[in-house]
Amino acid sequence: MEEETMQELRSKAAELLLREEYKDSISAYSQFISLCQDFISEKNPDAAVLERLRKSLCLAFSNRAEARSRLMEVTEALEDCDLALRIERSHVKTLLCKGKILLSLNRYGMALECFEAANLEAQSYENVDLVSGLLEKCKRLDYLSRNGGFDISDWVLSGFTSKTPEFAEYVGAVEISKSEISGRGLFATKHVESGTLLLVTKAIAVDRAIMPPDSSENAQLVIWKNFIDKVVDSASKCSRIKGLISMLSTGEDEESLGIPDIGSFTDSDISSEKLDMERMLSILDVNSILEDAISAKVLGKNVDYQGVGLWVLASFINHSCDPNVRRLHIGDHVVVHASRDVKAGEELTYAYFDILLPINNRREMATTWGFSCRCKRCKFEENIFLKQDMRDIDMVFGKKVVDMGNVVFRLEEAMRRWAIRGKGKGHLRASFWQAYHQVFECEKSMKKWGRKIPLMNVVVDSLVEVVGSDERIVKVFMDGLKRGRFNGAVEMEKALKLGRGVYGKIMKKQALRSLLQFGSAQE
Ligand SMILES: [Zn+2]
Incomplete structure (x- = not known):
């Protein structure tokens, strides 16, 4: 009887997943998982049945992870992946799902481990090409994230019409330290010459619209509200994003803020702190930047285009009227480079407004x-x-x-x-x-x-x-x-x-x- 119910639930959940009804699919899988776990612990089934049930359980976790990742419920999806992998260490489908999520979080090293493990098993898997494609992409991004060798030449030469170049997050010769300007700042760790790439970071969220100069204040507010909704949504679904945002300043008590290790912005875990709505709004108020800021060149975009976004590491950069870095907004990435020669230990600053004025x-x-x-x-x-x-x-x-x-x-x-x-x-x-x-x-x-x-x-x-x-x-x-x-x-x-x-x-x-x-x- 119970086995029949489980069987039905499982088919229903799988069908819902196929129909892209993710929420319902998640709840059906959750019911199946709990029945299945109860059955194993209470009925003490024989080895053959147990083996079959464990396989079903692994697949259920894997599929629930897939559904959750589609809804961008990143943290829970990763937890499901780990539960599935605990049952079957080299479950290809799960490894791919986990790898893709990690890739979307710019955690290239860990994603690479998943794709490499999947690739070893993939011979028996139907989508061999898919696996090797993801593996190649991840290798490229992992490489770019280490050496920052980006080049936008071809994109520029195409008049910005070809596909936006592939970017990975990159942390160059920079570190966070106490700033004499205000609170914390970003500093050069070595001498770099003008033009040197220092940082590439992807937006947590960004909202954009074409806004002619006569647009109403209301239209601006709509962008701002959409942007806030996006950030709040991402933070609620991903503890890493929440952790990154909670590192930022609310604009108060700047002197007592901790100094985050620059390594936390690359391939490592970040514990998420308490982040209520009030704190979130203060943080966004202080740290969000406009893509049309004076220091930006929104390459290849309509003149009336406006976007507001949050780029966590870039928002550690303070203002100076003698700036030494500039930022370019390309796709969802902000690219920061030296705008003149910079000495080791010098604080990196850009202009928050036009500084070619008295x-x-x-x-x-x-x-x-x-x-x-x-x-x-x-x-x-x-x-x-x-x-x-x-x-x-x-x-x-x-x-x-x-x-x-x-x-x-x-x-x-x-x-x-x-x-x-x-x-x-x-x-x-x-x-x-x-x-x-x-x-x-x-x-x-x-x-x-x-x-x-x-x-x-x-x-x-x-x-x-x-x-x-x-x-x-x-x-x-x-x-x-x-x-x-x-x-x-x-x-x-x-x-x-x-x-x-x-x-x-x-x-x-x-x-x-x-x-x-x-x-x-x-x-
Ligand atoms: Zn000044």
């Missing part, structure tokens, strides 16, 4: 972000702005006068008078970049001011030294090249270096060249 404008933007910037550049400018001359220059600049040459000339004269050298020059030139930009781009202005102000590439060098590369700076540089003001080959090398600061290391020169054009065609 201190007063930057202060306003920092306020909307909920902080006040105390970076070296801000401190330096605070002092300089005590001078009346400086405030006068800023006032003329703020009036958006037609002839910015006057602003540039007065600023350069003032810096000479005050004996400002080195980085100080770069700081102020960055703040009044729009004035320089206007002059360098206008033949008429150049005729009038060209001889009285420094050469464009001198200005570019001093800027990039402090604020790193930026597509607007590269554009002016490229336009200068086109007008033939500078010597070809040497300057082209420099343009490529600037380009690597903006877009990271691109293997094919032709692709980098086309990105430089892409940047200059953006306005």
Whole structure:
């Protein structure tokens, strides 16, 4: 009698799974599993029956894992996989299911173990090709996650129309440590040159929409709400995701936060902490970023496109008005690279807002972000702005006068008078970049001011030294090249270096060249 009921339940569960009615299938399998376990412990069946029941039990766990993984109930699915594997260590179907889940969690090493074990057994399995395909994919991703050898050249050269390149999460020469800026930050563990890849991380969740500039505030709220729902859903179904999110700051009590080991972001377990809705919302408020942020280039996307997402490790990066890294959003991944040469031990920072503006404008933007910037550049400018001359220059600049040459000339004269050298020059030139930009781009202005102000590439060098590369700076540089003001080959090398600061290391020169054009065609 009981055996009959079990048989029926099992068939029903399997049928529901085939029909993709996962919830019902899970509940049918759960009933079957508990009946089957009771039967084994109470009836003490003989060896042959026991063997048959154990096989059914293994398959039931495996199928329930499959159904749960389809619903993204990751943690419970993994538990089911382990229960099945405890009964039959090399159960191919289960190994594949477990491997795929681990792969979706970017745990390449462990996924690889599953696929390798499955591959050994797969000779007798109907989908040999499927197994070897997954194994190959996992090997590729595992390799990429270790050496970060990504290349977007072909994708760029296709005009972003070909398939988005394959990315794996990658943690380069970085570590988390206490930051003088605020709470914790990300630091370089060795000297890296401009363009070096430092980090690739996949979004926990992201929500996107095409949002023309006149979109209502309501439309923004809809994106935000969808995004929160997605994060909450993922966290409730996956303890690793919950653990990752609970490492993040709520914006309060920054000084007392623990320092997570950088290893926790790669192939290791993370225990999940208490994470109530209030804490979750504070964390998302502080750590979410927009894909259209000033430091981002959402490659190959519609101009009106907007996305908001959470990229856990990237959100440890603090703001500075002298940033040294940039991020690119490609697919669901954020790719972080050095935008200028970075020394070992230096904190990695990017710009949360446009930093090619004077201190007063930057202060306003920092306020909307909920902080006040105390970076070296801000401190330096605070002092300089005590001078009346400086405030006068800023006032003329703020009036958006037609002839910015006057602003540039007065600023350069003032810096000479005050004996400002080195980085100080770069700081102020960055703040009044729009004035320089206007002059360098206008033949008429150049005729009038060209001889009285420094050469464009001198200005570019001093800027990039402090604020790193930026597509607007590269554009002016490229336009200068086109007008033939500078010597070809040497300057082209420099343009490529600037380009690597903006877009990271691109293997094919032709692709980098086309990105430089892409940047200059953006306005
Ligand atoms: Zn600052």
